[in-house]
Amino acid sequence: MDHVPLPDAGFLDDWAARLRQFADRPVVGIMLRGSHARRAATPHSDVDLDVLVGGAPYAAWRAYLAETPGRLTHVSVAARDVRSWVARLNEPADWAFGLPVHAPARLLWADAHWRRRIDLPVLCQPAGAPHLEELIATLGKVAGARAAGDHLGVRLAAGDLARLCPSVLRPANPSVRVVSRRGAFAAVLRLPVAPAGYREDMLLCLGLRPGATGQLWAAAVRLVAGCLPLIRPYAAEIAEAAGPDLAAALVDGRLDRYVAQLTRPVPARREASPVPAPRAGEWVTVPVPDAPVTGAPTDPSAPPAGGPARPSQLDPAIAARLRRTPDGLVAAVVRQHDSGEVLMVAWMDDEALHRTLTTGRATYWSRSRQEYWVKGATSGHHQYVRSVSLDCDGDALLVSVEQVGAACHTGHRTCFFEELPVTGADAS
Structure with missing residues (x-):
């Protein structure tokens, strides 16, 4: 104009x-x-x-x-x-x-x-200092509001977090000078060095894209967790703004662990067990569901476990070694290839395994949507396959991947972020 x-x-x-x-x-x-x-x-x-x-x-x-x-x-x-x-x-x-x-x-x-x-x-x-400490603290505010069911608090804190994020990423990006607030906003959305899905997560946290509070929480986690590896080489500049300990925590991994701690749900107070404790000399019978522990349906009309449910180009020698659920599936346990961190569990049929082995991209079968899906195709959180191993019984796969971003749909790095209380006596 x-x-x-x-x-x-x-x-x-x-x-x-x-x-x-x-x-x-x-x-x-x-x-x-x-x-x-x-x-x-x-x-x-x-x-x-x-x-x-x-x-x-x-x-x-x-x-x-x-x-x-x-x-x-x-x-x-x-x-x-x-x-x-x-x-x-x-x-x-x-x-x-x-x-x-x-x-x-x-x-x-x-x-x-x-x-x-x-x-x-x-x-x-001049440019502002990288507000890493404030960014971490604000993620804590988002987590606190979410835990309290304070939906408005989640949105307010997520907006503050998004405004802080560009200052943290600035040291990793080429210098850019701005003349107006609108120009500054356009510039931060175009930062070339940024976490996967950064632009959409920024717009979501700022309230410029519609989203439920759970989606805002996941976006806030992705922004913060995604920034840390990108700014790790600039720890010296972080130290000038936030002090040497936070900079050291960025380098030695404590900061990553702290972010993971913030994303871990607070364990709920244990309720009294509905099963009465037996008195001496008594037995207590606890009903057990008929479904197998794998979660596979027990439908007598389903195809037999000995063969695939859908046509596939999987190598017959590999297919012959699989022991499938009644709906033709094998559980796939996914881990980070270098650290061994368990990321998620999904399901593969013969064709999903064939695509995983031949494309190098983790491909699964969705039981709810009844279709194949490639991890990261819509979220950007790709899984690049490094190796696939078959369990000795043939009923499970171990998929080692290079995980980009979060593996869990909630925005957590791993799906196994909720620890359950263990109260049994020490076996030793």
Whole structure:
């Protein structure tokens, strides 16, 4: 959109004279900022003026509706003592998501003493420090609100978390300078070094994409967990902002473990068992369901376990070694190939195993949707297969993968994040 000029050529001169006349402190300079200064104004833009005054620290804001032929113009005036105004140029802008600012400005009037120091065609402010400590603390706030069932609290904290995230990623990305809040937002969404799914997770946490609170929680976890490996090489810069211990925790893995701890649900208080404890000399009978422990249905009309339920190109020698459930499936236990961390359990039929072995991408059979699915095809959390092993009985597979992002649909790194209380006596 083309720049919309001010109502007439003398508009700014008139306002500069008016503000000098009616100011309650000696004025040393008046400057035009904002969209009109950078020639990006629309018919709806206000006129931003900084009035710089002498003397002790001072700050005041005034708003005016100026009557001009055919329209009203909103004039927004920020008055500040000149020394504080100059000092603020050495501080990060609070609207820039931690990015450095180079915003055009135009000096309308200044006294001779201050003109050289404030006649700046561009107002430069430095980048913000990486707010890693605040990012971790805010994830804790999201977790706390979620645990309390505070849906509004989840949304508010997730929005704060998303605003902090770009400052943490900034050291890992090429330098970019911004001139406006809108430009800063566009720039942070385009950061080339960012976690998988970063843009969508940012928009979701900021409330710019619809989503349930559970989805916001998962997005917040992905943002924080995904940032840590990307900024690990910049621990020295983290140390300057947050101290040496947090930087060391980033390098030695404590921070990753702390994030995992935040994502782990608080164990619920144990309820009394509905099965009465036996008295001495008594037996207690506990009913046991008929379904096998694998969770496979016991449908007598289902195809026999000896053969696949669907056509497949799987090597017949491998197929002959499989012992399938009645619906033709084999359990697949998935682990991280280098650490051995167990990530998830899913199901494969013969064709899913064939695709996994021949494409190198983990492919499963969805029992609920009755279709094949490739891990990460929609979420971006891909699983690149390193090896597949068959259990000695042929009824389970061990799939070793390189996991990108979270393995669990909840946003957790692993599906096995909820620990159950173990109260049995020590066998030793």
